[in-house]
Amino acid sequence: MDLSTTYLGLELKNPLVPSSGPLQREISNLKAMEDAGASAVVLWSLFEEQITHEQLELHHHTSVHAESFAEATNFFPEQSEYKVGPEEYLEHIRKAKEAVHIPIIASLNGKSAGGWIDYAQKIEQAGADAIELNIYKLATDSSKTSAEVEKDYIDIVKSVKAAVKIPLAVKLHPFFTSLTNISKELVDAGADGLVLFNRFYQPDIDLENLEVIPNVLLSTPMAMRLPLRWVAILHGKVKADLAATSGIYTEKDVLKMLMAGANVTMMMSSLLKFGIPHLADVLGKLKFWMEVNEYESVEQMRGSMSYQNVADPSQFERANYMKVLNSYR
């Protein structure tokens, strides 16, 4: 049985890839992921905004009270060098490449045009096998049209694509008016793959303290329905590899995504919940299911139940309540 797949031009031994997450900060976890059967791994995101913020913060706090008082012209020892750029992240890529044999996909969230390109090049130089662009711009500015927002996405992909040679994936959110169109545009702009979907931190309200608080919830198995639909719709419509992420917990989730058309399936919440060995468990059960159901390869089932290949594609199109109504007839 052949579990291999390709993603972003990378030959992968199976379709199980841990998606961007905090576990990857430890090299030992990367090794454990490889040992558990992961075929590639996406690192956590390098945030330009965070790097910029840290630079400004360090500068502010080390200089704001300087030269104000005769007895103390400053309050911190001068350091000849600070590692305030992406060095830590780049070093992690280098260490990861030394530690494991599976492909390392770096994740990048830029803020400025320069940041996207500069950091992408540095990531490439550090040895990453591919880059996943973690683009999100919450459109809170009412004067900005959806077309303008989308153009920003496309411009970023174009400029990064022009700057690096390694393959590029774009992690999308599901809130575009025309997801199909933007997907195509992004692929035309140079995306080698699309990752469906990005899950944002959703703020919550603390009633006791009347404060808005970040509240990170792990994805639940229910969350997979959204990417499942869009993987199925986009498969064959865009000339790019598809990665499915969100709510993938079991081998059955993996199978469904593959059948919908995913090249790889990415999981993180399940690993956070059950531990990295869970990956091996899913892989084992995936093999077992394929054996029992006499599938020869992942390639064979990929897209077999996509929008294009199912008998009634309208089922992917209809809104849920319509389906319910229909089923009563």
Added chain:
Amino acid sequence: MERKKVTIDGNEAAGYVAYHTNEVCAIYPITPSSPMGEWSDQWASEQKKNIWGTIPLVSELQSEGGASGSVHGALQTGALTTTFTASQGLLLMIPNMYKIAGELTSTVFHVTARSIAAQALSIFGDHSDVMATRQTGFAMICSNSVQEVMDFALIAQAATLESRIPFLHFFDGFRTSHEVMKIEQLTVEDMRAMIDDELVLAHRKRGLTPDAPVMRGTAQNPDVYFQGRETVNKFYEVCPYIVQKQMDKFAGIVGRQYHLFDYVGAPDAERIIILMGSGAEAVDETVQYLINKEEKVGVVKVRLYRPFSIEHFINALPKTTKSIAVLDRTKEPGSSGDPLYLDIVNAISEQFNDGVLPFAYPKIIGGRYGLSSKEFTPGMIKAIYDEMKKETPKRHFIIGINEDVMHTSLEYDAAFTVEASQTFKGKFYGLGADGTVGANKNSIKIIGEGTDNFAQGYFVYDSKKSGSTTTSHLRFGPKELKSTYLIDKANFIASHQQTFLEKMDLLKDAIPGATFLLNTQEPIDKVWDTLPEKIQRDLVDKKMKFFIIDAYKVANETGMGARINTIMQTCFFAISNIFPKEEAIALIKNSVKKTYGAKGEKIVEMNFNAIDQTLANLHEVKVPATVTSKIQFMPYVSGNVPEFVRDVTAVMIAGEGDSIPVSKMPVDGTYPTGTSKFEKRNIALEVPVWDADVCIQCNKCVIVCPHATIRAKIYDEALLANKPETFKAVKFKAKDFGDNLMYSLQVAVEDCTGCGICIDVCPAKNKKEVRLKAINMAEQLPLRETERANWDFFESLPLYDRKKLNPAQVKDSQFLEPLFEFSGACSGCGETPYVKLVSQLFGDRAVIANATGCSSIYGGNLPTTPWSKNADGRGPAWSNSLFEDNAEFGFGFRLAIDKHNEQAKEYLQKLSAEVGGELVEELMNAVQNDEVGIYDQRGRVETLKQKLNDYKATNPGSPKASEVEHLLSLADYLVKKSVWIMGGDGWAYDIGYGGLDHVLASGANVNILVLDTEVYSNTGGQASKSTPMAAVAKFAASGKKMGKKDLGLIAMSYGNVYVAKIAMGANDAQTVRAVLEAEAYEGPSLIIAYSHCIAHGINMGTAMKNQKAAVDSGHWPLFRYNPALSLEGKNPFKLESKAPKIPLKDYAYMETRYKMLTKSHPHEAEILMTHAQEVVKNRFHYYEQLAALKGDNEEVKE
């Protein structure tokens, strides 16, 4: 050989040579010498090597006494060793200096000469400290300029090795230590050429080693001590010749020729001034001017003061000498003359008596000048030369002040100037927070290193830690700069803040045709009308050029925030045309890259952007032909002020303190308290505004306010009859106080620093708009007038009877009047809320001993001071002795007060018949453990005094008259007095620890408050033994490796010491309880108070959150250890914070002091943080075990 030109200050110059020519630096921070040690530590952390290719060991000690001990030890074991110090620090080294000299040990101490604390402390420069060591046997060599500092540091090092006599190399604190000057930097080759390795090997060989054992430091008896002491004479005899030899050698290598005494002046000069230090350069400059006016004057600059070579001195004087004025920058009260004067008189006299004086016996007069960096100007120098022309000049004179008591001062022409017209002289007024000084330091470097000009920068700061004003004095030009005084004739003046226009006569020093640059938000067509009349008049009369920029607009648009440094610097270069515009911009950008490059590309990019945006916003304003303004400067003090405040304090506030005559000054350093309220600083752009509807009246904002500018009162509603229109009041919500009380929260907007900490802690949120709280920030200016009236009305409302309040409740405690208000502490200070709380609870009966440090500066730095008194005239009596002795100082208070109390009781008993047995009984046995008890006793004392006075009146000539008088003078001591000993962790954990320990062990009833910022805050963030593991501090640049000393645990080991660890931001109720308990405990009490600080690199407006996180992480466990409970058979230890609920790093990485290590030394940061977490866990576990111990009368706790 072409040597690199560098633009550096004196401290860096001295540190540079000292670091390169030594193996060990043992140091302790003290102003103004601290940067020498800091540079050395930084170079060591950067792995820079000395001239032998090794990295010197730099070690911080617990005091200067400790540093000198370690220097002595390292020298005795053969290492080339140095230290850096000043003032009291140097005094603490004196015992070791005798030893080092007595043992003929080669070393150079580099000293930034500074005043000694006498009637008051002063951080500024004079020779009082070094002159106090002239008897130790150290050679003394003095540098007058930054170039000389570098040169003499090396000459001294070479000379000490050859002569074996230790050297004290000194230069003027601030004037030279902090003056930025373009100089030629000595090379490593120069240093190698000057230092003879054979002498180094010989020094090492003399070191103690068990491989060739000897002993030093024996005890000698009358039979041989004297002879032993005289063995060194031949070394002192030849020392001057060795120094001159090394000076000659230096001249051969470097080209600059120095002599033990350098003469400058007319070859046929008749009037000679003799002095040493930076003032000699101003005399040099003046002499050159006067010679051109054909005056026969000259100056002898004393280089080597000890050993004093009479021969070299006499040879330096011109043969035409008729009159000599010797100037001392020190004071030796009671002496027949100050030290240099006496040396010169002796030299002349000896030569005369020996018949070898090459001229007739001259007139010799001695003058004192320049104490505490008092200006020493050409006008003063000319006055001295003029005095010397007189037939009978003043034998002992003073120059630079108006000494109108003994009339010893000389008058001088303040307008007299000798500066070259081609020298650029610029004055820049800024705020500490806006980066003006940093920008000007950069400008001087750019000019110094980018042109052939000589360049000099000197920077003056005011005495406040918040909203401080800085003045930068920049000179450059083709002529060598010897002007070691402030600029008073400027051709460029910049005001980096619009608010300065309100009070400051900015253009008084402008010369005709000068340029004025103003940062203002006013547009070009309106700005003229906003200028005060005097400013307009100067612009018109002096035909000045006038430029404006809205630097804050540019800063906001480019992300610079409040830092307008680069913007104003760009304006300066654009206007002054020192370089072509493009070149100037390139140079500024290059400088930005050098300065900020290590901190990240974003910072560089942001500054570049600001530079690029500046020129488009810089405009020249055409100065109208006539003055139109009616605006006058705001008064510096307001309201009805006492005479002293009007005549002295207000003059100081106005920056005119130099004009105050001696007769107006207190003779013994005694000053009135409560003066800060007269200085309305108006430094906050935004201030808190109370929303009475939202307020829950918890008073948390009041307790945390660092400057006592937000206050609460409860009072009878009827008192509101004449309230100002906008004065706010609501019903007081606490029913147990009755129904008719009103509650007001009032802000002193003119005293507020705008830190916003009150808003951060406010727990009440507006239910309609949760971003709003019960207090919210609003712009100060529109509120100023109305809130001034509201504040005055609030002040007129009576205080609630403190006897009826329960001070153990946070809310009640904040209705007590603070007797510590409007200090000069940093905005958002973490120390002052505790200090203020003590003043509220016990201020009317407190005597305070304050260790030197932040708290003595914001508590006692003139012109105005925050300790105040209540309507009865009672309040804290405060004093600062030294840094190291504060516990002992306060212990002395206790001894005296106890003795007074005891004597009062003895007299009471003796006068029992006259006073009345019942009253005596009551006075003797009064219980004074609460406000009621205290007030009752005060009432009895009043009755007692009345009776005694009546007795006096009715029994003239009574044999008991003397006893009556004594009892009258001691009666107040029958009322309980509260002794407080306060200071920072540098004092309590390090330099004062020995004394603190002794006082704790004494059992005396004193209250010790340690304001623990975990770092030496006042001197700029050096590590103390309180600095926690993994935090960065100076001398712990790669993270503190050792854990913080557990001072509380050590104190608890005595068993009879009350100990509390508190953090107001984590638990204000525990804070109040602990402070009350500590004071009530009849024995030694130690309170260790977490004090957030600007040296932590945090947002001060939300710093109470850091306090909470420190407690939540277990870093700062809260506890009270009350020995009184032991007496009840209970466990005295109560742990009052819960087990750590957040990881240490979640707290630590809120603060730059920890976080920067992850950016500078990420690997070390990780290791140290892991270890520190373990330490926290283990310590908390230990505390839990302590808390679980069973008292004799207690059940076993689970």
